[in-house]
Structures are given as C-alpha cells and as structure tokens.
Amino acid sequence: MGWTWLLWLLVLLAVLALLVGLWMLVRLRALGRVVGSFSCAWRAPESQDWSSGVAVYGVERIDWFRMLSLRPGPAARWRRSELVIEPGRRVLPGSAWGAVEVECRVGRDCFYLALEGDALAGLTSWLESSPPVDRGAA
Template identity: 45%
Template sequence: MMAHTWAVLAVATLVVVLLCAAGFLVRVRHLAGQVGSFECAWRVKEGTRWFSGVASFRSESLEWYRLMSLSPRPSRSFARIDLEVEGARRRRAQGRVVEVRCRDALGSFDLAMMEDSYAALVAWVEAAAPQQPRLF
C-alpha cells in the first residue's frame, strides 16, 4: 500500500513539473514572438545582479518580462513619456552587448541588450509625441 502511495505521488509530481515546464516554454515562445520584443537584462542602478528577460515595445510603455517566471504580466513597465536613456557603453571591447543607463519617474536602472535593440530603443523613445499640458 505504501509503495502505491509513493508511485501516485511521484506521478503527480512529474505531471506538475511537466505542466510547469510546458507553461514556461509556451510563455517564452509567446513573448519572443511578439512584434517589438527583444532580449533585455535589467538591474537596479548600482546593483550587481542582472535579471534576464524580454522587453516589448508598446505604444506608451516599455514592458519588461522576467525570463524565469510563469507570470503573464510584465515584471516592470516603463512609461514612454518618463523614460530617459542617459548613456550606453559596450560590455566588452569587441562585444555587441550594450549596457544602457536609464531613468524613469521611479529612479535609475540599467538595461543590457544587443546593439540593434539599443538603436530601436533610442528611436522609440525619441519618436514619442510631446506631452500636452492638461487643462482640466
């Protein structure tokens, strides 16, 4: 009887692990397949740990999804009107990865991405319509 219980528990655990893995793969495939998405790592300013993720351009915000997550919601959202790209530098002399210092209404942070994605980010930020003052 005890062996039967352990076998059922092992099968149930295996099913849960496989479902989580399938959900993770479907989520990553969906995020990477969106128009305007790119690989992008994020860290808090002066932080030492980078978090891998996928960023996606929206009409009024840059949505950042943490890679190692099952959540369908973005982990961070940066409003386009508040986002400022302050500076960039290459990670290595011959590398194509660029570290970008950014600022928004909540503070400073760093993003790491490929050169082409950096060019797209700068163009997207600069192409934002000017903010109109509210009368009411």
C-alpha cells in the same frame, strides 16, 4: 499498498514539473513572436546580477517580462513619457551577443538595461518619436 501513495506523489510531482516547464517554454516563445519584442536584461543599481528578459514595445509604454517566470504579466512597465536613457553606454565584457549597458531613469528610480546595439537604436528611436506632450502650459 504502503508505497502506492509515494509512487502517486512522485508521478504527480513529475507531471507538475513538466507542466511548469511547458508553460514557461510556451510563454517565452509567445513573447519572442510579438512584433516589437527584443531581448533585454535588467538590473538594479546596487546589484551586479542581471535578470534576463524580453521587452515589448507598446504605444505608450514598454513591458518587460522575466525570461523564467510563471507570471503571465510583465515584471516591469515603463511609460514612454517618463523613461529617460542617460547618455553614455558601456560594452559588457564577455557578452556573447555584444550587449551594451545603459543607465535608465523613470522619475527618481534608476536601473540598467543590457541589450544589443540594434535594440538600443530601436529603443532610442521609439523614445524620440513620441508625440509632443501637452503639459498644460498657458
């Protein structure tokens, strides 16, 4: 009887790990099926580590979801009217899927995105096709 609680604890931990893995798989599959979604990695300027994820176009913003996360919502959100893609890009060496790196800005915040060339063309077109913004000029 002394080992019964340990066995139940191990079974509970195994079930919990299975549920977490299943949740992440279902979440990732659902994100990949959303119209306007594309694979996109993100990194801060001071870091060399990329975070893999999926970005999803909205009408007025892009939501970015971490690839491996329990959080159902986006890890980052960029408004269309504030997002700027800096000119210039570099092909990431050793990238299996031909990723290019671009510098982006939202206000004073800077970050980098790595995405396929076709996804970058789509992102650029999405930004350029935004409707004019009334800035209250008289």
